[in-house]
Amino acid sequence: SAVISQKPSRDICQRGTSLTIQCQVDSQVTMMFWYRQQPGQSLTLIATANQGSEATYESGFVIDKFPISRPNLTFSTLTVSNMSPEDSSIYLCSVAGSGRGGEQYFGPGTRLTVT
Amino acid sequence: GENVEQHPSTLSVQEGDSAVIKCTYSDSASNYFPWYKQELGKRPQLIIDIRSNVGEKKDQRIAVTLNKTAKHFSLHITETQPEDSAVYFCAASTHTGNQFYFGTGTSLTVIP
Numbered sequence: 001s002a003v004i005s006q007k008p009s010r011d012i013c014q015r016g017t018s019l020t021i022q023c024q025v026d027s028q029v030t031m032m033f034w035y036r037q038q039p040g041q042s043l044t045l046i047a048t049a050n051q052g053s054e055a056t057y058e059s060g061f062v063i064d065k066f067p068i069s070r071p072n073l074t075f076s077t078l079t080v081s082n083m084s085p086e087d088s089s090i091y092l093c094s095v096a097g098s099g100r101g102g103e104q105y106f107g108p109g110t111r112l113t114v115t
Numbered sequence: 116g117e118n119v120e121q122h123p124s125t126l127s128v129q130e131g132d133s134a135v136i137k138c139t140y141s142d143s144a145s146n147y148f149p150w151y152k153q154e155l156g157k158r159p160q161l162i163i164d165i166r167s168n169v170g171e172k173k174d175q176r177i178a179v180t181l182n183k184t185a186k187h188f189s190l191h192i193t194e195t196q197p198e199d200s201a202v203y204f205c206a207a208s209t210h211t212g213n214q215f216y217f218g219t220g221t222s223l224t225v226i227p
Binding site for chain 2 (some may be wrong): 031033041043044045048058059080092096102103104105106107108109
């Protein structure tokens, strides 16, 4: 499976600021995704990062709050804008596997705390 | 959209016993069902998956079963070991490689 890295691994941010999280994959992948995992909770899909076009957002998530870039097939960024304490979560990127198809592999996550 | 329910939320078993985690899904178009294991502070790891054209799949001590008619699938872990202790998530996907919908998770504790 692909090697996936994320930066930063964790951050503490002040209310009202923005943070951009990077996701880097060691091989080209067609599908990249961004998830949020609130403390002790399950994973919720934020959006699908599409290369060369706008991201596709899930219900409850909007581009103004979570702008996403996907400049090429190995890299994506997620920005958490105008943060509030409710945005404190782990943010994970994932990629679709290059094998049979269907499986997704996750990055190590970015632990965000908003004060 | 798809709704995935998972039970139980917590499960404790004695080492060597079996553990079973069950999930149901709502969208009959779902055709891919992975299971992830997440240890504390780590990323979710894919441990086994099943596709809608298969009823059962095994990988050593882990097995997954799927009942398409009833829209439920289960994870079975036999001969549990302390290192199996983790949170397990099921998921369903309506399109291969897209849009995973996760269950709420099961915290499994294997008691030595």
